[in-house]
Structures are given as structure tokens and as C-alpha cells.
Amino acid sequence: xxxxxxxxxxxxxxxxxxxxxxxxxxxxxxxxxxxxxxxxxxxxxxxxxxxxxxxxxxxxxxxxxxxxxxxxxxxxxxxxxxxxxxxxxxxxxxxxxxxxxxxxxxxxxxxxxxxxxxxxxxxxxxxxxxxxxxxxxxxxxxxxxxxxxxxxxxxxxxxxxxxxxxxxxxxxxxxxxxxxxxxxxxxxxxxxxxxxxxxxxxxxxxxxxxxxxxxxxxxxxxxxxxxxxxxxxxxxxxxxxxxxxxxxxxxxxxxxxxxxxxxxxxxxxxxxxxxxxxxxxxxxxxxxxxxxxxxxxxxxxxxxxxxxxxxxxxxxxxxxxxxxxxxxxxxxxxxxxxxxxxxxxxxxxxxxxxxxxxxxxxxxxxxxxxxxxxxxxxxxxxxxxxxxxxxxxxxxxxxxxxxxxxxxxxxxxxxxxxxxxxxxxxxxxxxxxxxxxxxxxxxxxxxxxxxxxxxxxxxxxxxxxxxxxxxxxxxxxxxxxxxxxxxxxxxxxxxxxxxxxxxxxxxxxxxxxxxxxxxxxxxxxxxxxxxxxxxxxxxxxxxxxxxxxxxxxxxxxxxxxxxxxxxxxxxxxxxxxxxxxxxxxxxxxxxxxxxxxxxxx
Amino acid sequence: xxxxxxxxxxxxxxxxxxxxxxxxxxxxxxxxxxxxxxxxxxxxxxxxxxxxxxxxxxxxxxxxxxxxxxxxxxxxxxxxxxxx
Numbered sequence: 182x183x184x185x186x187x188x189x190x191x192x193x194x195x196x197x198x199x200x201x202x203x204x205x206x207x208x209x210x211x212x213x214x215x216x217x218x219x220x221x222x223x224x225x226x227x228x229x230x231x232x233x234x235x236x237x238x239x240x241x242x243x244x245x246x247x248x249x250x251x252x253x254x255x256x257x258x259x260x261x262x263x264x265x266x267x268x269x270x271x272x273x274x275x276x277x278x279x280x281x282x283x284x285x286x287x288x289x290x291x292x293x294x295x296x297x298x299x300x301x302x303x304x305x306x307x308x309x310x311x312x313x314x315x316x317x318x319x320x321x322x323x324x325x326x327x328x329x330x331x332x333x334x335x336x337x338x339x340x341x342x343x344x345x346x347x348x349x350x351x352x353x354x355x356x357x358x359x360x361x362x363x364x365x366x367x368x369x370x371x372x373x374x375x376x377x378x379x380x381x382x383x384x385x386x387x388x389x390x391x392x393x394x395x396x397x398x399x400x401x402x403x404x405x406x407x408x409x410x411x412x413x414x415x416x417x418x419x420x421x422x423x424x425x426x427x428x429x430x431x432x433x434x435x436x437x438x439x440x441x442x443x444x445x446x447x448x449x450x451x452x453x454x455x456x457x458x459x460x461x462x463x464x465x466x467x468x469x470x471x472x473x474x475x476x477x478x479x480x481x482x483x484x485x486x487x488x489x490x491x492x493x494x495x496x497x498x499x500x501x502x503x504x505x506x507x508x509x510x511x512x513x514x515x516x517x518x519x520x521x522x523x524x525x526x527x528x529x530x531x532x533x534x535x536x537x538x539x540x541x542x543x544x545x546x547x548x549x550x551x552x553x554x555x556x557x558x559x560x561x562x563x564x565x566x567x568x569x570x571x572x573x574x575x576x577x578x579x580x581x582x583x584x585x586x587x588x589x590x591x592x593x594x595x596x597x598x599x600x601x602x603x604x605x606x607x608x609x610x611x612x613x614x615x616x617x618x619x620x621x622x623x624x625x626x627x628x629x630x631x632x633x634x635x636x637x638x639x640x641x642x643x644x645x646x647x648x649x650x651x652x653x654x655x656x657x658x659x660x661x662x663x664x665x666x667x668x669x670x671x672x673x674x675x676x677x678x679x680x681x682x683x684x685x686x687x688x689x690x691x692x693x694x695x696x697x698x699x700x701x702x703x704x705x706x707x708x709x710x711x712x713x714x715x716x717x718x719x720x721x722x723x724x725x726x727x728x729x730x731x732x733x734x735x736x737x738x739x740x741x742x743x744x745x746x747x748x749x750x751x752x753x754x755x756x757x758x759x760x761x762x763x764x765x766x767x768x769x770x771x772x773x774x775x776x777x778x779x780x781x782x
Numbered sequence: 783x784x785x786x787x788x789x790x791x792x793x794x795x796x797x798x799x800x801x802x803x804x805x806x807x808x809x810x811x812x813x814x815x816x817x818x819x820x821x822x823x824x825x826x827x828x829x830x831x832x833x834x835x836x837x838x839x840x841x842x843x844x845x846x847x848x849x850x851x852x853x854x855x856x857x858x859x860x861x862x863x864x865x866x
Contacts (some may be wrong), residue, residue, distance in 0.1 A: 247836075249853070252817070252832050252835060252836075253814060254836075255832075255836045256833030256835075258835065258836055258839075258840060259809045259813055259835060259839050259840070262839070262840045262843050263809050263839065263843055265847065266801070266802075266805050266843050266847060266850075268845050269802060269846075269847045269850060270802075270850055271798070274854075388837060389826075391827070391828070391836075391837075392825065392826035392827040392828040392833070393826065393827055394827060401826070402828050403828065403829055404827065418834045419821070419829050420818070420829075420832070422822065426814060429814055430810060430814050433809065433810065433813075433814065436811075437809075455865050456865060457851070457854075457855060457858075457864075457865060460847075460850065461847075461848070463847055463848035464844065464848045464850075464851055467840075467843060467844050467847055468844055471840050471841070471843075471844055474835055474840055475841075478836040478837065767787060770787070770790075770794075771787060771790065772792060772858055772863060772864060773863045773864060773865060773866070774865075
């Protein structure tokens with residue numbers, strides 16, 4: 182069977198499975214629609230959370246970014262897992278005890294104010310929409326490669342499928358579908374990693390293979406990789422940090438706080454039966470997430486090594502990387518390169534006209550590498566590889582069988598679809614439940630509330646699709662911005678709502694607005710207002726990364742700090758919250774008396 | 783606030799403090815601030831600081847959450863505020 186047919190078969194079969202499950206688990210009530218009836222066991226909820234969580238960015242982009250960044254890429258690994266520790270201990274059990282459907286509802290009730298709830302809705306929508314842009318970009322990449330269409334058409338197809346899929350079953354349908362999607366995506370991630378690890382190191386466990394020795398040599402894999410990339414003028418893989426130590430520190434913190442503050446993740450903890458289950462559920466989620474996240478660094482390093490080995494034969498054989506015959510001849514390049522060239526995500530340009538491919542860092546500051554490249558007659562780097570294709574192309578680079586490539590296609594789509602569905606759920610709950618029912622039309626019927634939810638999903642898909650066509654950066658980079666927003670606005674408000682009995686509505690609202698404003702200001706200065714090209718104003722704030730060299734993706738932690746400071750300052754000069762709110766906080770802190778979630782205001 | 787819930791809350795905060803200290807040490811400490819120093823030590827083919835940033839901290843996070851869930855359950859029962 183040829184590759185394209187195999188891919189259609191795997192992707193088609195996985196879609197049939199999800200739709201079957203979605204139909205089987207259709208939601209019958211608003212409680213099932215928003216919170217799956219509060220009845221999902223912790224292990225299964227952990228698995229669904231993992232699928233919800235691990236998006237196109239985790240599956241498709243992350244290993245590619247790590248491959249480019251080396252050690253500094255660890256900020257994604259630590260940031261996107263460490264947040265679960267915060268979530269498990271600081272938010273999840275208390276929000277579950279509170280027992281309502283949505284995050285804005287908690288903020289509205291705890292801060293006894295519809296304005297606070299409305300601000301939370303705005304924050305939630307901003308974060309979720311930014312996040313979904315990253316998903317749409319990822320969906321576009323996956324579809325364009327696997328259906329052989331352009332990236333734009335890929336996004337249109339993705340929009341249609343995500344929409345049809347998300348309106349199916351509400352939270353209940355989404356939860357059980359996500360369990361299946363988790364199984365597909367984790368198999369798709371790990372199977373090729375096992376093959377590749379075996380090939381390179383003889384150890385089938387990628388986590389050990391990465392620390393192992395290269396087959397046929399006495400050199401460790403990481404030492405070999407360090408040697409090759411440094412020789413070609415790139416930064417040393419195991420030590421190159423992300424910008425500066427301070428930036429890496431702040432970036433990691435932003436991702437952790439943001440993870441804990443992302444509404445579509447928090448929502449998952451409304452679906453478990455008890456407070457104790459909410460605690461352990463976060464642990465199970467992290468176990469399932471860690472399976473992928475500890476494999477990713479192995480995938481990254483091995484893909485990077487394989488890529489260099491593909492275009493430069495001296496990488497494996499040893500010897501001079503700059504010898505003329507070491508670079509492969511362009512017309513003998515492998516088929517997978519030609520396939521990816523069609524998508525425009527991999528480009529080859531013969532700058533020195535020798536008919537061979539030279540892949541190196543032509544902007545290097547390493548005088549040794551620079552001198553060698555000039556001596557060899559290299560006239561600039563000839564191969565550009567978009568970081569987003571590393572995982573999808575990985576099995577092809579390693580020349581694995583067709584069914585593995587097809588499995589990866591299905592896995593990438595599962596990752597993007599499951600997260601998009603979860604995000605649409607959070608957006609639609611915020612609009613229909615918190616805005617329409619909570620603010621504009623409190624007497625709306627259950628049926629009309631669901632209809633409002635579905636309409637808001639449709640609008641969200643279109644907006645996300647438009648922004649996905651004009652994305653502000655790599656898929657994972659865009660997602661990082663959503664984290665900044667969740668970190669700077671929602672997380673501090675929820676945390677203060679639980680841990681500070683005296684925090685009042687004035688403090689919480691001022692804090693959220695200040696945190697959100699500062700973060701958006703810094704991000705928009707770099708990326709354009711609402712990511713529209715040409716509206717950036719980075720000169721006005723004194724150039725790129727002008728705040729202590731911190732990148733806009735890493736700014737969420739600063740925004741959170743501003744949020745906390747403003748909130749406590751305003752809280753000091755305004756009057757304390759009413760007695761019954763303080764009692765409510767006390768009861769939220771104690772597990773006894775937890776009930777099933779319900780949506781009544 | 784009565785004495786039971788006061789005691790319960792301070793026991794909870796004590797546990798959170800301990801766990802967050804470890805959480806900070808493995809990721810921000812070993813993975814970032816002291817990574818360069820730890821890279822001198824090798825764990826198989828891994829430089830140790832690199833290992834904490836790319837592998838080790840994740841394993842510790844998992845252990846922390848399950849330890850938290852168990853220890854919180856014990857505190858719940860000690861102060862008799864567990865779910866029925």
C-alpha cells in the first residue's frame with residue numbers, strides 16, 4: 182500500500198472512532214454539557230485532561246522548538262508540567278469544592294460582583310482565542326502535509342472538522358472522545374521515538390536512549406550532537422540557554438502560572454466526583470502528560486542529529502564535516518525532503534552552485550566554524566527547515582515504515598482537534614453561561630442557552646481561522662502568549678479568592694485589569710495590536726525585549742506580579758468583603774460537604 | 783473561624799510550603815540557576831543540569847502531586863473534615 186493511502190486509512194479510522202464515541206456520549210442536560218455530570222473517574226479524567234492539554238503545540242511544535250533551542254527548550258518542558266503542581270495544590274480542589282461550571286462564575290461569586298465576572302470572561306476569551314490560533318496553525322500544517330493541500334486550505338478543512346466535532350456532545354462527549362484521542366496521540370508520539378532510539382543507541386526507551394551511547398561508537402549521543410552542531414557553527418546543544426538565565430527563569434514561571442490559570446484546563450476539574458478526586462486527578466493528568474513530555478527531548482535531539490546526518494554523511498562516519506563530498510548531492514536528496522518542499526515548510530537553495538546541500542549556521546560568531554565554511558567555498562546556509570515540521574517529518578527522516586508515518590499523522594490531528602474542542606467548550610461556556618445567562622438574559626431557557634453556546638463556538642472558529650491564516654509566530658510561540666494572559670489575569674484572581682479571605686472586589690478587579698493591560702501592552706508592542714501585521718509599536722517602548730531582556734512570551738509572570746501588587750494595594754484602601762463572602766471562603770477551603778457541580782446562580 | 787478550621791488551614795499551608803520549596807528547587811534551582819554548575823556531573827550521557835531541565839524535574843513534579851494528594855487526605859481525616 183502506498184503512503185498516501187495508508188495515511189487516509191489511519192486518519193479516516195481515527196476520525197470514525199471519535200465521531201462514534203461523540204455520538205454514544207451525547208449530552209442530555211446542561212450539567213452534562215458543561216461538566217459531564219461531574220462523574221468522570223480520576224484516571225480517565227487525567228487522560229482526558231492530558232489530551233485536552235497536549236495540543237498541536239505540544240505534539241507538533243514543541244520538539245522542533247527544543248531541537249532548535251537545545252537546553253533552553255527545557256523551559257517548555259518544565260513550564261508546561263510544573264504548572265500542574267500549582268494547579269493541584271492551589272486551585273483545583275478548592276474550585277471543585279465551590280462546585281460551579283465555569284471560572285468566571287467562581288470569580289463573580291467570590292468577588293460578589295457581575296463586573297468582576299465580566300472582566301474574567303474578557304480575560305478568558307482573550308486567552309482562549311490566542312491559544313486556539315496556535316491550534317489552527319498546527320491543524321493547517323498537519324492537514325496540508327497529509328492531504329497534500331496548501332496550508333491555507335488545510336486551515337479551512339481544520340475549521341470545518343473542529344466545528345462539526347465540538348458541537349456534538351458538550352463536555353461529556355468531549356471527555357470520552359479525548360480519552361481515545363489521548364491513546365492515539367501518545368502511541369503516535371512514542372512508537373517512532375522507540376524506533377529512532379533503537380536505531381541510534383540500541384536502547385528502546387527514548388528517555389534512556391537520550392542519555393545513552395551512540396551505536397558503534399564510545400561517545401554519548403548528546404556529546405556527539407554537541408560536537409556536530411558546534412562544528413557547524415550552532416550553539417552547544419546541552420548548554421545554550423533561552424536568551425538569558427533571567428529570561429529563561431521568567432519564561433518558565435510564566436508557563437507554569439499560565440498552565441494553572443488556563444480555563445479549559447481548570448474546567449476539567451469540575452468534571453470529577455469529589456475534592457479528593459480533583460487532587461489525584463491532577464497527578465494522573467501529569468503522568469499521562471509526562472509520557473509525552475519526557476519523550477519530547479529525546480525526539481528533539483535525535484531528530485536534530487538525524488537531520489544533520491541526512492544532509493552531511495560525515496556526521497555518522499566521522500571525519501571532516503566541511504569536506505566537499507560530505508554534503509549530499511541535491512538531486513540525490515531523500516524523497517521526504519521533496520515532499521515537504523511542496524508545503525513550503527522546507528526550502529533548499531543552492532547558493533554556491535555546487536549541486537550539494539550545505540546546512541550550517543552562516544551567522545555564527547564562532548570564528549573557527551566561519552573560517553572552515555569560507556575555506557570550503559560555502560556561500561551561506563542552503564537548507565531552511567521550519568521547526569513545526571520536525572515531529573511530523575521525524576519518522577520520514579529516520580526512514581521508518583509507512584504505517585508509522587500514517588500513525589503520526591493521525592496523532593497530530595488528534596492533538597490539535599482535542600485541544601481545539603476543549604477550548605471551544607471553554608469559550609462557549611463563558612459566552613453562553615457567564616455572559617448571556619449571567620449578565621444579559623438571566624431567564625434564558627436551557628435550550629436557548631445551549632444554542633447561544635453553539636453560535637459562540639461558530640464565531641470563535643471563524644475568528645481563530647482568520648488569525649490562524651495570519652499567525653503572529655510559530656504555533657508554540659503563539660500559544661505561549663495565551664499563557665502570559667492566563668498567568669497575568671486569571672491565576673492571581675482565583676488564587677487570591679481562595680487564599681486571601683479579605684481580598685475584596687475592588688482589589689481583584691483592579692489587579693486583573695492591571696495584569697492583563699501590562700501583559701497585552703508588552704505583547705502587542707512586539708507583535709502588533711491583536712496580532713494585526715504592521716500595528717506593532719516596539720520602538721515606542723525602547724526596542725525589542727526592552728524590559729530586562731525579557732521576551733514578550735515570557736512576560737506573563739511579570740504581569741502576574743503586577744496583578745498581585747495592584748490587588749493588595751487597592752484592597753488596603755477599600756473596605757473589606759462582606760461577612761457571608763468570608764464564610765464562603767472558609768467553606769471552600771474544607772472538603773467536607775462537596776456536592777455535584779451545578780450551574781444555578 | 784473556629785480552632786479546627788484554623789488548625790486545618792495552617793496544616794494545609796505548612797504542607798504547601800514544603801512542597802513548593804521542592805518544586806522550586808528542582809526546576810528553577812537545579813534546572814536553571816545551578817544548571818551550569820551541575821553540568822559538571824554526568825548521569826550516564828546526561829550532564830546533570832541538562833537532565834533536570836529536560837527530564838528530572840518532571841519526574842519530581844509527579845511524585846510531588848501524589849504525595850500532596852496522600853498527605854492532604856491524612857490532614858483531612860486528622861481534622862475530621864474529609865468527604866463522606
